[in-house]
Amino acid sequence: MAAPAGTGSWFPALAAGVSLLKCLFINAYHSTDFEVHRNWLAVTHSLPVSRWYHENTSEWTLDYPPLFAWFEFGLSQVGRHFDSNMLQVQNLNYASRATVLFQRLSVILTDVVFIYAVRECCRCVQEQKGSRDVLSRPSFVLAVLLLWNFGLLIVDHVHFQYNGFLFGFLLLSVAKHLQSRHLQGALLFSVLLNLKHIYLYVAPAYGVYLLRSYCFTDSRAVRWSSFSLRRLLALGSIVTAVCALSFGPFIVMGQLPQVLSRLFPFKRGLCHAYWAPNIWALYNVLDKVLGVLGVRLRLLEEAELPRASMTGGLVQEFQHSVLPSISPSITLICTLLSILPAVASIWWRPRGARGFLRCLLLCALGSFMFGWHVHEKAVLLAILPLSILAVENREDAGIFLLLSTTGHYSLFPLLFTAADLPIKVCLMLMFTVFSFTALRKLHSRGSLLRQVEVIYLLGLVVVAVACEVIFPLSPWRQRLPFLPLLATSVYCSVGVSYSFLRLYITLLRPDDKPKQP
Known part of the structure; x- marks a missing residue:
């Protein structure tokens, strides 16, 4: 019998090691997100609550839910001891050495939530009987895949964001469900939603x-005799209390419409400036190809085509040239249709918390594939939870290798300076080599990938060399600056789409029965 995993003396060492690595990036390049969060520190510290969601001195206005605004307010109380000038709303693009140090340390220190969540997730996986080699322990492999995740390292500690802190709540919520502590899991997820609405x-x-497997106590069939009103009220009370705490003050002030307009800015366009590797990247390229062919075949007049703003690297709305243009309502319908089979499956065939986790992954990927103005970093919402299944199930391990390698490489353009190239290459190589080596050792029967998948991943090397080495030296650099982003997004879209379909197969086929927690 396999025994529940624990965490040995190696866990503190892993956590301490990655924290020290993060400290090395304090003076590294940081993106505009650094100024975004500095501005939010200033807004929440210097202005009354009634002005938080109205302030627009900076273009980077507060657009996260209220609990995150209070999180920024709490950080600002510490930040004022580093450099009070960072907390002045008018000090746009302020980045003194003390400010950089404080904001970098704030990300590193709040990652303690993520570290604790990883520890809890490691306790939920099943150990292999008699495994003495640390690389043969699923708990150790999972800890490395999460704590040393390449995407989190570059997005949070170079590019600059607080995803580790937020993913800590998500993974801790998942762990509570794996431990059958459903009310705690619901509370943590409610808090998370009010921190970041993605x-x-x-x-x-x-x-x-929660409705099917917690409120209905009979897992075999939906019978009203097994429905627990008390459990439903308990869940409802948790969600209502958290939302009231978060949004209540703004409802009282009559500012709920203003807050919601900041949270859901649909005027930003279908795609982010740097396209996420999803279905809309493929759709955009197909539209562009059809437009060029139409002009060359004299089926279309070039003057009739819309300006090619979608390949200009700008955040704005645009019209497609040949294919129908996509509206927010269309993306919503596509997203709902993409996740419907997954949620229907856990309703009609509940298979415990790991079935829920598989559904969560498909909801994350479905929204990533078809959502409106999706950021490329959102792929981590699927990669991180998939790590849990990857250390327990052979087929999930293969999907993880494909999705993580593709999704992580799609983040490469976030770090675009020459100094960043060796950092991102070395970090990704280390993480990828460990992932392939450790997961293959855990699942020791042959290759985890099919031949076509190996060929596809090798193609990433060609794309990387072309985009990172050849293109910067070519004459196209000035004339077609968006070309590397285009190539990266489109190539990675194929891998993410393929992983999405493979995950669906594992959920829907009759003989797929994940282990009960």
Whole structure:
């Protein structure tokens, strides 16, 4: 019998090691997100609550839910002891050495939530009987895949964001469900939604799972005799209390419409300036190809085509040239249709918390594939939870290798300076080599990938050399600056789409029965 995993003396060493590595990036390049969060520190510290969601001195206005605004307010109380000038709203693009130090340390220190969540997730996986080699222990492999995740390292500690802190709540919530502590899991997820609303992507998985597997006590069939009103009221009370705490003051002030307009700015366009590797990247390229062919075949007049703003690297709305243009409502319908089979599956065939986790992954990827103005960093919402399944299941391990390698490489353009090239290459190589080596050792029967998948991943090397080495030296650099982003997004879209389909197969086929927690 396999025994529940624990964490040995190696866990503190792993956590300390990655924290020290993060400290080395304090003076590294940081993106505009650094100024975004500095401005939010200033807004929440210097202005009354009634002005937080109205202030627009900076273009980087506050657009996260209220609990995150209070999180920034709490950080500002510490930040004023480093450099009070960072907390002045008018000090746009302020980045003194003390400010950089404080903001970098704030990300590193708040990652303690993520570290604790990883520890809890490691306790939920099943150890292999008699495994003495640390690389043969699923708990150790999972800890490395999460704590040393390449995407989190570059997005949070170079590019600059607080995803580790937020993913800590998500993974801790998942761990509580794996431990059958459903009310704690619901509370943690409610808090997470009020910290960052991108996690609405996976809310359908939570809602359906808790209603079916917690409020209905009979797992075999939906019978009203097994429905627990007390459990439903308990869940409802948790969600209502957290939302009231978060949004209540703004409702009282009559500012709820203003807050919501900041949270859901649909005027930003279908795609982010740097396209996420999803279905819309493929759709945009197909439209562009059809437009060029139409002009060359004299089926279209070039003057009739819309300006090619979608390949200009700008955040704005645009019209497609040949294919129908996509509206927010269309992306919503596509997203709902893409996740419907997953949520229907855990309603009609509940298979415990790991079935819920699989549904969560599909909701995350479905929203990533078809959502409106999706950021490329959102792929981490699927990669990180998939790590848990990858250390327990052979087929999930293969999907993880494909999705993580493709999704992580799609983040390469976030770090575009010459000094960043060796950092991102070395970090990704280390993480990828460990992932392939450790997962293959855990699942020791042959290759984890099919031949076509290996060929596809080798193609990433060609894309990387072309985009990172050849293109910067070519004459096209000035004339077609968006070309590397285009090539990266389109090539990675194929891998992410393929992983999405493979995950669906594992969920829907009759003989797929994940282990009960």
